[in-house]
Amino acid sequence: MREYLKRCRFFFVHTGILSVFINLFYLGFPLYFLQIFDRVVASHSVETLVMLVIFVVWVLLFTSIFEFHRGTLLTRAGTTLEDLLAGPVLKRQLEQRIRPAGGKDEDYLGDLAKLRSFLSGSAVIAFFDLPWGILFLVILFVMHPALGGVTLLAAVILGVLAFYEERMTRQPLLEASMAQRRTNRFASDAQRNAEAAGAMGMTGALSRRWQELNGRLRMLHLQTGHTVRVLSATSAFVNHAMRALVIATVAYLMINGAASLGLIVAGSIIYSRVLGPIVGIIHGWRNLAVARIAYERLNRLFGDKANESEKLVLPEPVGCVEVERVYFRFGQAEPLLRNLSFTLQPGESLGIIGPSGTGKTTLVRLLTGLWPTSSGAVRLDAAEMHSWDKDTLGRHLGYLPQDVELFDGTVAENICRMQDVALHTDAIVAAARFAHAHELILHLPHGYDTHIGDGGLRLSGGQKQRIAMARALFGSPRLIVLDEPTSNLDAAGETAYLEVVRDIRKAGITVITVTHKVSLLAGFDKILMLRDDASYRFGHTREMLPQMEVQEWKALPAPGEVAGPRPPTKSQQKPARKIEPRGLVGKLDDREVKGWVFFPAQPELVPTLEIYLDDDLLGTTEANLFRGDLVKHNIGTGYHGFEFRYPPSLELAAADLDRINIMVILPGGDKTPLPRG
Numbered sequence: 001m002r003e004y005l006k007r008c009r010f011f012f013v014h015t016g017i018l019s020v021f022i023n024l025f026y027l028g029f030p031l032y033f034l035q036i037f038d039r040v041v042a043s044h045s046v047e048t049l050v051m052l053v054i055f056v057v058w059v060l061l062f063t064s065i066f067e068f069h070r071g072t073l074l075t076r077a078g079t080t081l082e083d084l085l086a087g088p089v090l091k092r093q094l095e096q097r098i099r100p101a102g103g104k105d106e107d108y109l110g111d112l113a114k115l116r117s118f119l120s121g122s123a124v125i126a127f128f129d130l131p132w133g134i135l136f137l138v139i140l141f142v143m144h145p146a147l148g149g150v151t152l153l154a155a156v157i158l159g160v161l162a163f164y165e166e167r168m169t170r171q172p173l174l175e176a177s178m179a180q181r182r183t184n185r186f187a188s189d190a191q192r193n194a195e196a197a198g199a200m201g202m203t204g205a206l207s208r209r210w211q212e213l214n215g216r217l218r219m220l221h222l223q224t225g226h227t228v229r230v231l232s233a234t235s236a237f238v239n240h241a242m243r244a245l246v247i248a249t250v251a252y253l254m255i256n257g258a259a260s261l262g263l264i265v266a267g268s269i270i271y272s273r274v275l276g277p278i279v280g281i282i283h284g285w286r287n288l289a290v291a292r293i294a295y296e297r298l299n300r301l302f303g304d305k306a307n308e309s310e311k312l313v314l315p316e317p318v319g320c321v322e323v324e325r326v327y328f329r330f331g332q333a334e335p336l337l338r339n340l341s342f343t344l345q346p347g348e349s350l351g352i353i354g355p356s357g358t359g360k361t362t363l364v365r366l367l368t369g370l371w372p373t374s375s376g377a378v379r380l381d382a383a384e385m386h387s388w389d390k391d392t393l394g395r396h397l398g399y400l401p402q403d404v405e406l407f408d409g410t411v412a413e414n415i416c417r418m419q420d421v422a423l424h425t426d427a428i429v430a431a432a433r434f435a436h437a438h439e440l441i442l443h444l445p446h447g448y449d450t451h452i453g454d455g456g457l458r459l460s461g462g463q464k465q466r467i468a469m470a471r472a473l474f475g476s477p478r479l480i481v482l483d484e485p486t487s488n489l490d491a492a493g494e495t496a497y498l499e500v501v502r503d504i505r506k507a508g509i510t511v512i513t514v515t516h517k518v519s520l521l522a523g524f525d526k527i528l529m530l531r532d533d534a535s536y537r538f539g540h541t542r543e544m545l546p547q548m549e550v551q552e553w554k555a556l557p558a559p560g561e562v563a564g565p566r567p568p569t570k571s572q573q574k575p576a577r578k579i580e581p582r583g584l585v586g587k588l589d590d591r592e593v594k595g596w597v598f599f600p601a602q603p604e605l606v607p608t609l610e611i612y613l614d615d616d617l618l619g620t621t622e623a624n625l626f627r628g629d630l631v632k633h634n635i636g637t638g639y640h641g642f643e644f645r646y647p648p649s650l651e652l653a654a655a656d657l658d659r660i661n662i663m664v665i666l667p668g669g670d671k672t673p674l675p676r677g
Contacts, residue, residue: 028059086112093106111294133155151274158239166285334534335534337366347510357532369393399472407453411448414471436496461487
């Protein structure tokens with residue numbers, strides 16, 4: 001922060017110089033009144049009166065001009081400091097929000113605005129005038145020791161009040177600042193989740209909760225406001241009382257022939273110049289305290305990066321990813337990732353799967369350099385992620401987060417990552433075509449110029465996801481990381497996604513995808529499976545697929561029946577028999593009838609199955625990858641295992657199996673019956 005303040009030194013130095021002239025000019029006013037009452041009135045000299053009037057008018061004119069320029073300089077100092085800091089503050093605030101431990105409710109830009117407002121206010125001027133109070137106090141002592149003594153006593157009392165005000169308001173103002181951020185964050189969260197709140201009748205509860213938080217905030221403001229008002233009123237009383245005492249002292253001196261009438265007016269003016277800055281500081285103490293808290297918070301923000309050296313710009317990567325013995329934990333908790341190691345060569349693809357809470361999204365943040373590892377290293381082309389300059393790395397990295405958010409702007413601006421659209425027109429369209437989102441965008445009201453975000457067109461989750469995919473593919477990324485890229489996509493969108501991944505692989509770009517759908521893993525070169533105990537399995541797809549366990553199925557329950565698991569009937573526990581349709585191998589478990597297992601000859605096509613009993617539709621399911629010791633086959637033949645477990649509506653006797661018909665719906669929409677052998 002000091003470095004940025006030094007860059008505003010010009011304004012502060014010139015403000016100090018102007019303060020010298022302003023305070024010297026203010027000496028002209030007491031001299032004017034002394035001459036008026038002691039010389040002009042006594043001598044009845046009109047010429048002297050005219051000269052004094054001309055003199056004081058010039059003094060007033062230059063004082064007003066200098067005060068105007070002094071205020072302008074301080075305003076420019078505040079705006080210049082804000083211009084210098086706004087970009088770095090926003091950048092560091094975003095970096096802090098990315099970190100595991102966050103600072104997600106911090107408003108550093110608000111702190112910067114408070115600092116600018118303080119620099120443009122009257123309290124800063126009082127600090128520039130404060131040293132000159134010593135000069136005016138000396139003049140009062142020269143005029144008469146009694147005047148100087150009374151003024152010094154008033155200054156001491158007001159100084160004690162200012163110190164007491166600082167002690168009494170510092171902690172409440174700090175608590176009020178924290179409460180303000182907490183209240184604002186709650187209101188922002190409530191607005192962001194307004195649809196869920198309205199649908200579930202939460203608006204009343206949220207309103208009451210906000211009122212509680214806001215009530216706490218109001219109470220803190222009332223406490224600090226009460227303290228400030230009491231001390232301000234006390235300081236005003238002391239100031240006026242001491243002024244009256246100064247006038248009474250001069251009057252007493254006049255009675256005893258030790259002072260003149262002009263001394264009353266001159267003494268009162270000089271008294272104001274001594275105590276005026278102190279009173280101004282007391283009245284502006286609240287703003288001063290708020291600005292000091294803001295400065296300390298900003299100083300800590302920049303202090304976090306004090307030891308960070310400028311990073312060397314590395315050459316364009318080719319996309320080799322190496323994860324070496326990585327551990328990650330939150331604080332002192334157990335490691336979420338333990339001794340994780342794997343390597344991807346340029347152009348390889350990796351699918352990451354695992355139960356919720358096993359660290360899939362955390363790993364994504366490590367792979368993109370958003371979070372540092374607790375130990376170990378994540379490297380891109382042999383360089384650790386933290387050694388890359390963030391802006392340089394970002395040009396070679398495409399990232400689709402789990403929760404997609406687009407920025408306030410046009411579709412084109414979002415795709416080109418908020419850069420100048422005119423400079424990247426071809427690249428924007430190319431990225432949209434690459435993401436299979438070009439046709440979708442053209443159907444928007446204004447195509448690529450459609451405004452989205454606040455006040456713009458509201459897009460569906462799937463539309464957002466496909467535009468965000470285009471943003472991830474913009475430019476020439478060598479590493480693309482996708483976190484649950486199909487979570488908001490319909491069947492057509494999922495088909496487009498599979499084609500995008502295929503195109504990415506053909507382009508020789510390294511791609512890493514997190515998914516909960518085992519059926520999407522067939523098109524990847526390698527699979528990483530994370531487990532609840534922080535262990536993992538990593539290997540080639542042909543080795544991993546037969547070990548993957550199916551947990552996904554959908555079914556249409558019978559009328560009046562609630563979907564849910566049901567134990568197999570006795571008829572289902574009869575020994576099973578083999579069924580070998582053409583082009584597919586079906587098998588039933590030899591121990592008990594749990595479901596059908598299929599091995600399609602085209603593993604890249606993941607079908608949807610419709611199960612019929614004669615002509616009646618019983619249920620549907622995706623053909624999910626199967627893992628287990630119950631099925632033994634040679635994965636090297638290129639076949640994949642799929643399983644459909646019977647939902648409640650599919651409790652069938654073994655004799656009914658011959659009446660079962662299965663329709664296979666491929667991703668393109670074609671439907672074909674599964675033939676029997």
